[in-house]
Amino acid sequence: GDSVTQMEGPVTLSEEAFLTINCTYTATGYPSLFWYVQYPGEGLQLLLKATKADDKGSNKGFEATYRKETTSFHLEKGSVQVSDSAVYFCALSDQSFNKFYFGSGTKLNVKP
Amino acid sequence: DTEVTQTPKHLVMGMTNKKSLKCEQHMGHRAMYWYKQKAKKPPELMFVYSYEKLSINESVPSRFSPECPNSSLLNLHLHALQPEDSALYLCASSTSGTSGRLTDTQYFGPGTRLTVL
Numbered sequence: 001g002d003s004v005t006q007m008e009g010p011v012t013l014s015e016e017a018f019l020t021i022n023c024t025y026t027a028t029g030y031p032s033l034f035w036y037v038q039y040p041g042e043g044l045q046l047l048l049k050a051t052k053a054d055d056k057g058s059n060k061g062f063e064a065t066y067r068k069e070t071t072s073f074h075l076e077k078g079s080v081q082v083s084d085s086a087v088y089f090c091a092l093s094d095q096s097f098n099k100f101y102f103g104s105g106t107k108l109n110v111k112p
Numbered sequence: 113d114t115e116v117t118q119t120p121k122h123l124v125m126g127m128t129n130k131k132s133l134k135c136e137q138h139m140g141h142r143a144m145y146w147y148k149q150k151a152k153k154p155p156e157l158m159f160v161y162s163y164e165k166l167s168i169n170e171s172v173p174s175r176f177s178p179e180c181p182n183s184s185l186l187n188l189h190l191h192a193l194q195p196e197d198s199a200l201y202l203c204a205s206s207t208s209g210t211s212g213r214l215t216d217t218q219y220f221g222p223g224t225r226l227t228v229l
Contacts, residue, residue, distance in 0.1 A: 034217065043118075043202050044155070044220040089154055093217075100218060102154035 002027045002094045006103035009087075013110050019077040021106045023064075023090035026071065033057075033066055033073040034091040038105075044089065047075075080110045115139075116221035118203050124227045127193060133224045135186040135203030143208035144186040145218065146178060149200040161186060162208045193228045200225050 007022040025031065032051045036044040048057030053068035064075045073090060090103040116137045125131050135144065143162045147155035160168035161180040175197075177189040186203055204218040 032217075036220070041225075043200075043222040044204075046217060046219065049217060100157065105152075105154050 002031070002092060002099065002101050004090050004092050004101050004103035006088075006090050006106050008104075008106070010107040010109055013080055013108070015082055015110055015112055016079045017110075019075070019080045019084075019108070021075040021088055021090075021108070023073045023075065023103060024071050025073065025090075025092050027092060027094055029094055032093040033064070034093070035062070035064055035073070035075050036089045036091060036102075038087045038089065040086070047088070080108070082110045082112055084108060085110045116203055116205055116219050118201075118221035118224050120224060121222070122225045122227075124229065125190065125193065126229050127195075129193075130189070130191045132190065133188040133201055133203075133226075135188075135221055136184055137205040137219070137221075138184055139205060139219065140183075141205035141207055141219070142183060143206045144180060145204040145206075146176075146186070146188050147202040147204065149202055149223070151199075155202055159188075190226075193226075195228050198226055198228045 003026050005024050034049045035047040037047045038044050047062055048059040048064055050057040050066035053066055056065045062075060062077045064073050066073055085108055087105045087107045089105045092101045119134045145160050146158040148158055149155045157170050158172045159178045164180045164183060175192045179187040200223045202223045203221040206218045
């Protein structure tokens, strides 16, 4: 079946550091891929998405590129801020099976 | 407007109580979802409604009873819950194709933090 695998956290960075959170997926069809962010005590917010191979999603300085050849959708940001501290979930939408799959989440801590 | 609202924000209930969670969206989405999220875990799908009809029930115990009165509202009725049901309950919505197939981006509400004593 389909699945999403994320790097384990927590990830701790200093402010202005470069961020990469790895996400790989398995899917039998042509999934759409998402990154959601969850700030402490809140619900999930859509951060960015990509619906086909080689698409790049971007928002608020975050980027991720849909790589079909490596089945990856890694999240990157050039310079993190303390306010980026949150849990980041990679997710996959599979139209073939009418399902939505979340990764396990990666907690990011950014220190001043 | 990409907002999904949920009430109440917090709920404390005893194991014999009956309570309801409410979710509302005005984006014209025809698919709505209930998720349960335990601490430090991803959301787990509970129910999906498509065009006001229950389309997916992920083997959820009958003490959770969903209801979709119209295309904008989704309720979750709670009765005889257990302490292990304490969690963050998230509602989401998305577009739904004419065939009822779920499509693409889900928009989440802020959640209801439920504590069962």
